[in-house]
Structure formats: structure tokens, C-alpha cells
Amino acid sequence: MLDDIAELRTFVRIVAAGSLSAAGREMNLALSVVSKRLASLERRTDTRLVARSTRRLALTEEGQRLYEHAQRILAEIAEAEEALSHGRVEPQGMLRVGAPAALGRMHVGPVCRELVEVYSGISVDLCLTDRMVDLIDECMDVVVRIGAPKDSTLVMRRLADNHRIVVGAQSYLERRGYPASPQELENHDCIQYRGTGGHWRLLGPGGAVIEVETASRLRSDNGDVAQDWALAGCGLILKSRIDVEDDLAAGRLLRVLPGWHGDTAPVCALFPSQRQLPTRVRLFLDAMAQRLNRGGGT
Structure with missing residues (x-):
């Protein structure tokens, strides 16, 4: 069971710093403490998370998945602490977004850039592809698509009408x-x-x-x-x-043929759950809806 936040924080810092010793220096901890926390985390998960060598540190496949989830968990904890201490939530963490190439370049990319410029605690990883992205398997926070899905267990928010x-x-x-x-x-x-x-x-x-x-x-x-x-x-x-x-x-x-158009294909955002939606995701959804509806239809 992952019930030690210090271990998760140490694991994320090890990955970001590139080595256990560098993470120890950044966290002002002895190398033995860093190593002990990593070993304890691997024991709790019954999984090898880090492949070590004399020259570098590399994540295993399981370690990469945990790293992506841990970043989200720690960002949400930071938001909760910020809300409790200052009465407001400052968005934190990595925002992972998927979108079709054309829509992403024209609209999603600019929104992501603006969020990073305004909020210093947000980072963005934007995946542009015309294939159908599996939000859960690929650890995305939100996927923007043209056309509502016919069958999905995900939460959908309609961002703009379109055809x-x-x-x-x-x-x-x-x-x-x-x-x-x-x-x-x-x-x-x-x-x-x-x-x-x-x-x-x-x-x-x-x-x-x-x-x-x-x-x-x-x-x-x-x-x-x-x-x-x-x-x-x-x-x-x-x-x-x-x-x-x-x-x-x-x-x-x-x-051409101005009186004719294809079937309705609204721009939609899909995300795993409406509950406890991170602030960075809510800000992204609101900004996307505002951008897509700034002009009239054609």
C-alpha cells in the first residue's frame, strides 16, 4: 500500500534529479535515507522501480507509470495544502493533454502556452495525434476530441458546437x-x-x-x-x-455548398472523473471553451 507520502516525494525527486545522491543534496537528506525510502517504496509495491548502473539511473516500465501517477498525486496534495493555508488553490503539477493534430496546433497548443505563462506551478505535456488516444492507459489528464464518443465510461464536457x-x-x-x-x-x-x-x-x-x-x-x-x-x-x-x-x-x-454541412461533430473534452478534478484541468477546460466560442459559426 502506498501510504507514505515522503517515499513518493523522494521517488519523484530521484527521477527529476537523475540520481539518489543528487536527490539527497536537493532534499538535504543523507544518501542512506534516500536509498532507504526508495527501497521501502519498492518493497511496498513489490516492484522494481529503478534500474541502477554505475553511470546513470533509469526507470523500469512500472517505475515510469508510478512516476506519472505520483506527480499527479503530489500536485493535488500541494493544491489542497495551498487551499488550506491561503484560502485559495494555486494550480500545480503536470497537465497531460491529448488532441488531434490540427485542432491541437490551432487551439489546444495556444491555450496550454497561456496557462504556463500565467501559472508558474503548471507544466504541460501535449500529445498531438489523429489516432484515438486511450486516456487511462496513456496517463492523460484530459483528451480533446472532435465528435462525441458513442460509448465511453469517461466524463465528457462539450466545449463547442461544430460541424x-x-x-x-x-x-x-x-x-x-x-x-x-x-x-x-x-x-x-x-x-x-x-x-x-x-x-x-x-x-x-x-x-x-x-x-x-x-x-x-x-x-x-x-x-x-x-x-x-x-x-x-x-x-x-x-x-x-x-x-x-x-x-x-x-x-x-x-x-462551397454553403447550405450543406456534415453531421454535428462537437468539440468535446474527456476526463476520468468529475470528482476532485485538479485545478489545472478545470482551468484548461474553461480556457478551451472560451477560446473555441470566441467567434461565431461558419
């Missing part, structure tokens, strides 16, 4: 013309990427629904690459409004 729209570069539209109806998309180059594929479902006036099979010579598992192809005039793309709003505002992309 996909069809856009293209002016150079492509001048060359191939504007489609006048969704059916005409079948005669256009339509860039495909993971998340949309070649089957496009569009909703129109009066609740009309049209499904079209698009063709493309360019496909990618990365939304950023697909959007770059669209910007280069390679074809039309069905992309989340939030992903393309800056390019639309700057005129780099133009919307």
Missing part, C-alpha cells in the same frame, strides 16, 4: 468550377483523410440528407496533411469548421 463543411482553394475552384449540388461532388477531386473517408453525408435545407461517394487520388491518415493539400489546390475537403475557420477568414480556403 464539417466543404471547402477548397480558389485555385482549384477556378480550375474545376464550383459544385452546384452535393451530387456534383462525385465529379470533383475530394481529398480524403481518416475521420471522413470517401463516404460524405451532408445535411441540407429542410432537413434534407444526401450521401455521396467521393473519389480521390490523395488520401492521408493525418488531417493537417489533407488540409495542406486543399490549400495547395489539390481538391475539395470535408473538414471541421473549427479546423478551417482561420483559413476561411484569410481567404485561403472558400466554402
